[in-house]
Amino acid sequence: MSETYDFLFKFLVIGSAGTGKSCLLHQFIETKFKQDSNHTIGVEFGSRVVNVGGKTVKLQIWDTAGQERFRSVTRSYYRGAAGALLVYDITSRETYNALTNWLTDTRTLASPNIVIILCGNKKDLDADREVTFLEASRFAQENDLMFLETSALTGENVEEAFLKTARTILNKIESGELDPERMGSGIQYGDASLRQQRQHRGSTAQTKQQCNC
Ligand SMILES: Nc1nc2c(ncn2[C@@H]2O[C@H](COP(=O)(O)OP(=O)(O)OP(=O)(O)O)[C@@H](O)[C@H]2O)c(=O)[nH]1
Numbered sequence: 001m002s003e004t005y006d007f008l009f010k011f012l013v014i015g016s017a018g019t020g021k022s023c024l025l026h027q028f029i030e031t032k033f034k035q036d037s038n039h040t041i042g043v044e045f046g047s048r049v050v051n052v053g054g055k056t057v058k059l060q061i062w063d064t065a066g067q068e069r070f071r072s073v074t075r076s077y078y079r080g081a082a083g084a085l086l087v088y089d090i091t092s093r094e095t096y097n098a099l100t101n102w103l104t105d106t107r108t109l110a111s112p113n114i115v116i117i118l119c120g121n122k123k124d125l126d127a128d129r130e131v132t133f134l135e136a137s138r139f140a141q142e143n144d145l146m147f148l149e150t151s152a153l154t155g156e157n158v159e160e161a162f163l164k165t166a167r168t169i170l171n172k173i174e175s176g177e178l179d180p181e182r183m184g185s186g187i188q189y190g191d192a193s194l195r196q197q198r199q200h201r202g203s204t205a206q207t208k209q210q211c212n213c
């Protein structure tokens with residue numbers, strides 16, 4: 001069966017090793033927790049078609065390795081991403097402290113228009129929390145990021161994180177702030193919207209023929 005969608009958005013999942021990036025992607029795509037998740041080698045890939053604001057959007061998601069030794073490989077994926085989930089682990093201050101480095105990389109390598117959501121993952125492990133919700137939300141505000149605490153284990157806020165990012169991108173397309181035709185936007189028109197545009201062009205041509213002007 002061929003899929004029809006209005007837009008395709010390219011997404012990245014980034015952040016330190018062991019924060020739960022692969023589990024978040026798995027939960028989003030399979031709606032279950034990934035048992036025995038191993039460190040990602042380089043980059044893994046997943047996709048899912050979602051409905052946002054009346055549009056069908058295919059999310060093409062690149063789940064990158066957090067380990068330092070893969071940094072040169074993963075850096076090559078930043079270009080041309082429309083959205084990113086920047087993940088830390090609420091039970092590990094080290095992964096939270098590393099966020100500034102991840103942001104520097106993103107701001108240097110990705111499109112200036114990239115929409116980023118900060119995800120404080122492992123929300124289910126509240127008893128082992130090392131990073132408060134308040135300090136992370138302040139950090140997000142200061143750095144112009146959206147913010148959610150998530151749990152790839154229970155599924156809490158996982159779909160929301162992806163959908164919120166997609167909705168923001170869609171709003172920016174509709175307001176004209178984002179141009180899907182721009183090189184490296186990380187956005188492509190799908191069959192459905194191309195057909196609509198063609199139909200629209202067809203009807204404009206017809207109107208012109210009829211009015212003799
Ligand atoms: N309790 C709990 N554990 C989680 C959650 N998400 C991931 N984990 C655990 O955290 C560990 C690392 O998860 P991964 O998804 O492999 O981490 P990653 O960020 O992809 O790591 P790299 O691929 O090395 O960058 C695994 O043991 C998971 O079971 C969560 O939301 N809650």
Ligand SMILES: [Mg+2]
Pocket residue numbers: 021022023038039040063064065066
């Ligand atoms: Mg991984």
